[in-house]
Amino acid sequence: MFAGTTMLLAAAAEAAEKVAESGALPPESVGLPQLNTHHFAPQLFWLVLTFVTLLFVMWKIALPRVADVLEERRDRIKRDLDAASRLKGDTDKALADYEKALADARSNASGIAKDTREKLAAETETERHRVDDQIAAKLREADKRIAATKSKATSAIGDIATDTARAVVEKLIGQNVSSDDVKKVLRPVAGE
Amino acid sequence: MEQFEIRKLWDLNFLGHDISFTNSSLMMIVALVLISGFMIYAMSARSLVPTRIQSLAEIVYEYVAGMVKENLGEEGMKFFPWVFTIFIFILVLNVIGLIPGNFTVTSHIIVTFALAAMVWLTATFIGFWKHGFGYLKLFVPSGVPFWLMPVIVPIELISYFIRPISHSVRLFANMMAGHTMLKVFAGFAVMLPWWGKIAPAGFMVAFTGLELLVAFLQALIFTVLTCIYLNDAVNMHH
Numbered sequence: 001m002f003a004g005t006t007m008l009l010a011a012a013a014e015a016a017e018k019v020a021e022s023g024a025l026p027p028e029s030v031g032l033p034q035l036n037t038h039h040f041a042p043q044l045f046w047l048v049l050t051f052v053t054l055l056f057v058m059w060k061i062a063l064p065r066v067a068d069v070l071e072e073r074r075d076r077i078k079r080d081l082d083a084a085s086r087l088k089g090d091t092d093k094a095l096a097d098y099e100k101a102l103a104d105a106r107s108n109a110s111g112i113a114k115d116t117r118e119k120l121a122a123e124t125e126t127e128r129h130r131v132d133d134q135i136a137a138k139l140r141e142a143d144k145r146i147a148a149t150k151s152k153a154t155s156a157i158g159d160i161a162t163d164t165a166r167a168v169v170e171k172l173i174g175q176n177v178s179s180d181d182v183k184k185v186l187r188p189v190a191g192e
Numbered sequence: 193m194e195q196f197e198i199r200k201l202w203d204l205n206f207l208g209h210d211i212s213f214t215n216s217s218l219m220m221i222v223a224l225v226l227i228s229g230f231m232i233y234a235m236s237a238r239s240l241v242p243t244r245i246q247s248l249a250e251i252v253y254e255y256v257a258g259m260v261k262e263n264l265g266e267e268g269m270k271f272f273p274w275v276f277t278i279f280i281f282i283l284v285l286n287v288i289g290l291i292p293g294n295f296t297v298t299s300h301i302i303v304t305f306a307l308a309a310m311v312w313l314t315a316t317f318i319g320f321w322k323h324g325f326g327y328l329k330l331f332v333p334s335g336v337p338f339w340l341m342p343v344i345v346p347i348e349l350i351s352y353f354i355r356p357i358s359h360s361v362r363l364f365a366n367m368m369a370g371h372t373m374l375k376v377f378a379g380f381a382v383m384l385p386w387w388g389k390i391a392p393a394g395f396m397v398a399f400t401g402l403e404l405l406v407a408f409l410q411a412l413i414f415t416v417l418t419c420i421y422l423n424d425a426v427n428m429h430h
Contacts, residue, residue, distance in 0.1 A: 032196070033194075033196040033197045033198060033300075034196055034299070034300050034301050034302070034364070034368065035301075036198070038210070039198040039214070039216075039300075039302075040302045041209055041210050041211065042198075042200075042204075042210050042211050042212045042213075042214055042216075042217065043198070043214070043216050043217075043297075043300060043302050043303055044302060044306055045206075045209070045211040046211070046213070046214075046216065046217035046220050046221075047220060047297075047303055047306055047307075048306075049220075050217075050220040050221060050223070050224045050281075051277065051281060051307075053224055054223075054224050054227060054228065054277050054280075054281055055273065055274060055277040057224075057227075057228045057231075057232075058227075058228075058231065058273050058276055058277045058280075059273035059274075059277075061228075061232060062228065062231035062232055062235065063231075063253065063272070063273050063276060065231075065232075065235040065238060066231075066235055066249060066250060066253040067253075068238070069235065069238050069239075069240075069242075069246075069250070070250065070253070070254070072240065073240055076240060
């Protein structure tokens with residue numbers, strides 16, 4: 001700024017000199033035009049006029065429009081952000097619901113599986129018992145039959161032995177012997 | 193110096209006062225039309241997604257609004273239209289004055305002084321209106337030892353009353369010095385033989401770029417100082 005001022009003074013001096021040399025210019029244009037008081041009034045008048053007009057135009061017309069647009073944009077962005085956050089909340093809620101439903105279904109499923117398993121196990125158990133009982137009954141019956149057959153066979157062996165013994169004795173002594181006598185004799189041998 | 197000369201384009205008189213339409217008045221009207229036209233045309237679509245020109249208008253708006261909010265707070269926004277008008281008026285006058293052949297309104301001390309005086313008077317009026325005689329506390333900074341008061345208070349008073357002068361001279365001197373400098377180098381470029389023209393011409397190209405920056409910066413400084421003076425008056429934070 002100092003350089004500028006120095007330059008300015010030099011230029012002013014030069015101008016003044018030039019004016020003094022020529023002497024042709026009217027006296028009111030001597031020196032800096034900025035310091036010519038004759039021009040103050042019209043400049044001030046037009047400055048006030050244009051400044052006040054501009055102030056009025058800006059205040060009442062131009063600036064409210066900019067403010068409106070900026071406010072509308074701010075509102076719009078805020079609205080959109082609000083809507084977005086609301087939708088996000090909804091999404092989160094839906095997701096939570098879904099996960100809860102999934103967890104419920106899973107626990108339900110495992111409950112059902114457990115029940116089914118238990119029921120099946122119980123059924124299997126009763127069936128096994130029934131089959132066991134059947135088998136036991138059949139075994140008992142079989143044992144009985146075996147025992148019967150055995151006793152029958154034993155008695156048959158006794159008869160055969162008696163018959164054989166009687167036949168042998170008849171052959172040896174040449175006379176008839178009753179079966180009862182043979183039996184009587186054989187009993188101690190058979191260990192009965 | 194004829195670039196600073198006021199030329200009457202149309203002689204006008206009002207109750208004996210000279211209110212002639214001059215080249216200065218013409219540039220003020222041009223600025224008025226340009227600014228109003230730009231702001232209204234740019235916002236004519238009022239689109240949610242701005243066009244280039246609309247976002248330019250919005251950038252200027254938000255820039256000045258940010259400046260006002262930063263200095264004056266949210267409640268200072270009631271001064272916003274006034275601050276905005278000061279900023280854009282000075283900015284456009286500075287910039288169109290850079291176009292060769294155009295007159296620079298802000299290179300006249302009477303114009304910048306009138307603007308600075310308006311700011312100073314407004315701030316002073318608001319200060320007394322809001323705080324009554326309490327506004328005088330502005331000249332008695334808190335935390336200063338009592339025995340320093342006889343020195344501090346006159347300094348504060350002088351600095352307060354000199355505000356409109358420093359405020360106006362800063363803008364005026366910058367505009368005038370820049371234009372004078374350009375003129376001087378243009379003169380060199382004309383006077384020198386062809387092989388010597390390149391240096392001053394190149395300098396002028398660079399300096400015109402610098403002047404564009406200065407035109408913006410001085411409008412900004414003028415506006416920031418307006419906000420600071422207003423803040424003193426409204427909030428009395430010293």
